[in-house]
Amino acid sequence: MSEWTRICATNELLPGERRVAEVDGVMVALFNVDGDIHAIEDVCTHDGGELNGGPFSGFVVECPRHGARFDVRTGEVLCGPAYSPVSRFPVRIDSGVIWSRDDRWD
């Protein structure tokens, strides 16, 4: 089973904010949506754009390269040209610290 990686303190990722962290060698984009933390791979499934660099509003992030939109809560595509969802990662909050891990190969 993969190990949990410390991301940051909860007060360093406030509602409406996002950040990127390396988790087991994978760049993960974390988003605070109304107090809930969501983590997805920071790679657009269309052509590899870094999702963290695009506009983020509500629960939607837009890829800065060609405009695909994803639901950061689920990884689902909301708007092409991407058609495959991005990977989601589990998030744990423990004593004011946010943790995540890459569980895709557990």
Ligand code: FES
């Ligand atoms: S690389 Fe993201 S929409 Fe093309």
